[in-house]
Amino acid sequence: MSDIAIEFRGVVKRYGSATAVAGIDLSIAKGELVTFLGPSGCGKTTSLRLIAGLELPSEGQVFIAGRDVSRAPASERNVGMVFQSYALFPHMSVLENVAYGPAIRGTRRSEAHARALEILDQVGLAGLQDRLPAELSGGQQQRVAVARAIVQQPDVILFDEPLSNVDAKLRRKVREEIRALQRRFGLTAVYVTHDQEEALAVSDRIVVMDRGTIAQVGTPADLYERPETPFIADFIGDANLIEGEVLKGQFSAPGIHLDIGGQSGKATLSIRPERILLSRGGSDHVLSATYLGSRMEYVIAAQAGEILVSRSIAEPRFQVGESVSLVISSKDAFRVA
Known part of the structure; x- marks a missing residue:
């Protein structure tokens, strides 16, 4: 069985005459947290959406768990996603939010709730299952969003700018929690951010993108200490x-x-x-x-x-x-x- 969880092969994404992703090749291993980093318009969010199935490639192939999903809809990809806004249902309790995914996939209500309670305990939210999202802190809402993605046992979990709505003082704590959860569950995770420090703190590897291409891939230490181009040296830190x-x-x-x-x-x-x-x-x-x-x-x-x-x-x-x-x-x- 392959250890590759996600693979891009010559992936191109065009919007009319504009090219958002310009022929990228990349492999992401199972259990790895890889961050797409780059300035606005570099193609990082488009790459995430290509994995999620929210966009389809103009050319090339996307593989998840060894399966070609290039033309597959999002519903057939077994991918969990944590959005910038968390996208929690405000009228549902924490428990109902986390159990929602399994429930709409046909899991019996009692089983979906039991699974959700187990995950909530593992992410440190035991005892908060009856609260509404508005009654939680930003960090707790983030964990609910992660729990909701994890409960469906996805092949891949995607984080789209997950700390953009978190107070600056809480960011360090929340990013440490995300990293700890990813390691605890052995999740394959793809993370998108424009924040260099955040990328350095959470990643096994970082993919730095520039104008739709991959400028450099490496560990945080590789990119910071051994940049290959002036763009990488100037973009990652000072x-x-x-x-x-x-x-x-x-x-x-x-x-x-x-x-x-x-x-x-x-x-x-x-x-x-x-x-x-x-x-x-x-x-x-x-x-x-x-x-x-x-x-x-x-x-x-x-x-x-x-x-x-x-x-x-x-x-x-x-x-x-x-x-x-x-x-x-x-x-x-x-x-x-």
Whole structure:
């Protein structure tokens, strides 16, 4: 039996003359949580809808659990979905919301309720089954939505911007709950978000999309620490993109010289702000210093241009106008062009 839960083979989706998804190939393993990430209009939500059966491909094939579902309607795909708005029935109790799916598929009411109560207990909502959605917190409503999707034992569960309606302070807790539930139930999950931090926090792998194509696929660490293009480096977190030239393995830009190896020629390096150290004295100087609670962010006027530096609040602080030197290690610089 194959370990692949979802597969895209040359999938294209067009809307008239506009191409939303431009020929993607991707495999997602059973039990994996994969996030589609990218700017507005990149094709991430369309890709999710192609899995759900809410859209059909213009070209190519979509497989779920080894079955070609390219032309199958949503009702025949055994896919659970958690919407942005949760889409809970406001007039139904928590129990009735969760039992609704099995009930409309012909499961006896008593059996559907028993299954729903079991799932509610597993997602930490035991004792709340008689409440209406309006009587729950945002995080609890999110768990009801997840329970309603899980109870039908889907091959795949889809999360469409699931934290967009959650208060900023609750997002960390709710995303941790989603990740814990996904692992506990061994769910194959596809998650769509535009929030880079959210994607880094919940994913086994991230698919970064750009203008309908896959720009890079990898683990959160791969994408953050080893971006392959300037787009990935700039989109995932903050990055300093420094242009220069490589000659005999030595990268040179004004005031920066690093041994990076590789082919000679023009090059662009990506260096994360937190990987740069500052020392007092030198030819560069501090343009701005911003206090952000757990860290300080500095913009440094350097010979190579303006450089963003992030340092722990526990480290010695620098003042605007102070002369400094940048300390960059070759191991923290990645060639992206």
